[in-house]
Amino acid sequence: MAFDGTIDPGAFTARLVLEQPVEVPDGQGGVERTFSALATLWARIEPTVAKADEAAGTLPVTVTHRIWMRRRENLAGGMRLRKGARLFAIRAFRDPDETGRYTLVDCEEIKP
Template identity: 75%
Template structure:
């Protein structure tokens, strides 16, 4: 079990949830709305670059720690200024209901 110092949760993040609105043609438009402001710890994990359409975008994965929330769901994202971290998975690292660890992905142009 990894012990986390609550003082290490020093990054102010906005938790955003996806919202879908009908586009009038049978599809939907997806946007994101702020749900809450939380404090977290951002740990870079890995980076990879892959050529896509003649560009070389870099995808960086991060581990984001935060206090436990019952309303977190896949597809949500965290925003820190202009940076966006998409939540891929999340878990309670020691099953005590104190913290959550989110595996996130940040795309960089």
């Protein structure tokens, strides 16, 4: 979606769960990272790039997405978005037109 300052509210058709990382002691002096739901929101998901990299005789594919949502004050590095079984690691986020209305999130789809 090219951003011209307006977004059709009907374009936010994906129901996502914003998850935050939680570190739980593992009983051996370390921690185990899990995620807990922070909020449920409506968004628009746009695939942007699919890149294949050969590694150890396999061809893993990395898919990145732009996810548009209404402004969120509580985004931070390490968070992720979930749509059913699909997971999106948040890599960067910004206010696309500096009006405080929307947040544009750059994500990488990760395998659970």
